[in-house]
Amino acid sequence: MDFKSDLRERKKIVDDAIEELFKDKKGLQRIVVESMEYSMKAGGKRLRPVLLLEACKMVGGNIKDAMPFALGMEMIHTYSLIHDDLPAMDNDDYRRGKPTNHKIYGDGIAILAGDGLLNLAFETMLEKVNSNPNFFDRGIRAMHLISKASGINGMIGGQVVDLESEGKEIDIDTLDFIHNHKTSALIEASINAGAVIGGANEREYENLKTYGRSIGVAFQIVDDILDIVGDEKKLGKRIGSDEYNKKSTYPSIYGIDKSKQIASKLIEDAIESLEIFDEKAEFLRSLAKYLEVREY
């Protein structure tokens, strides 16, 4: 099979598990569960859960064991998008071509839907661990590293600095902080948690960790480039215009070509770190290449 069908197949496994998760909606509080479900099904790429399941499988683990954690990562990612889109934050009306959560359900329910997803992420993981005593050790390690990656020293930290930088020119250290925390932290944690759940040895874990860090940062740089290329196509804006200087990005600091070079180098590092896995790493290798060339 080619990479695209491999990716579709893996994404479908996650989509099916999400379908299952929201199968029974009942109780007086049903509206918030519908709101959570709306955003969970609003066209996500499922990158984080796919990475988690793949890392688990590669080191000999069972993806059934890993699914509650994969769902947890996707719920944490999704809650952060719901809160990010609120009028008090980025104030976005659309995401992936669909109305944002608060445009449909109102700001109050959107806040609670975000809270509900963050909470349900831990509830879902704990449900799995609580019912499997011989899974305690791996489960706790995985939850612990996920909680650190999603908190104030991880994703939330990045969101805070991003929010505070709105409309300002920032230096490269601040930009790196935002990238490393807001986006990379969860991508890295997905790979790391998958490795832990699958029972990786230290060498496997360290190599997968390097892979996760490299694609995490590359992913964000490529996103920044795509934003500009996309905007240029749509609106005829040019880099260097005031519009782009409002908030610094890799391309606005380094230019597009240098940014592409940095991303390429990271993807190279990522692929190199997979060497010890031989053909078992085929999917992650292709995924790294795919992230680099996505659309530009």
Place this chain on the structure above:
Amino acid sequence: MDFKSDLRERKKIVDDAIEELFKDKKGLQRIVVESMEYSMKAGGKRLRPVLLLEACKMVGGNIKDAMPFALGMEMIHTYSLIHDDLPAMDNDDYRRGKPTNHKIYGDGIAILAGDGLLNLAFETMLEKVNSNPNFFDRGIRAMHLISKASGINGMIGGQVVDLESEGKEIDIDTLDFIHNHKTSALIEASINAGAVIGGANEREYENLKTYGRSIGVAFQIVDDILDIVGDEKKLGKRIGSDEYNKKSTYPSIYGIDKSKQIASKLIEDAIESLEIFDEKAEFLRSLAKYLEVREY
């Protein structure tokens, strides 16, 4: 010692642990940690952590083991208040006589501070469990029941129905749903988690559970009565006026006297369930009585 000094002493142990938790604030994201600290130190009664530590101690446990969970409960309670006070929810400018979080830090940071506290609750509990393998079993059970109590089938569920009921007359089933979920769920979970961490046997656990449920509901009824008595003192409003019919409460449905009777019966049940603990339950007995007569 009398009950009031016992309570003060226990509250101080929690306050000191909170002080310690926010001792080192660093990094570019410092503002959100300051915002979290502001609300965590804005005059809470520490009811939930005090209950958790006491339940643990009563069944022979060590309160040092229980502290990360006690802090977790207080963080979850505090985050729910920060989000509840936002303009998109209750739109409150003051809480406990101090400006609400978003009035000081802005809506965006207040949303992230709430997210940060919910996440840090799990991070703090997982940190403890992850570093103590012989504590896995109790730690996971406690976190699992806390996560259920704070989620869409617990506290968040109650907040949703409360938000949806704003400005409407609601029936007693809806009101009970809000009480049981929005407030009682966390109070019950505090007692239950403390019992689990302390190593309660089944009989101890069930009795403490009854205690938690009874005072949880009583607490909310008393709160509703105090709201009215307080408002009457301040504004000369009367029950039965349009102001009170906007949103139903125990007193608006049953009247103040009947509501007091219901609360008294619940407190009686709570105290009865402590019988097996003899003199070890002195503090929880006094606390139940104290909750009933707080101020009216």
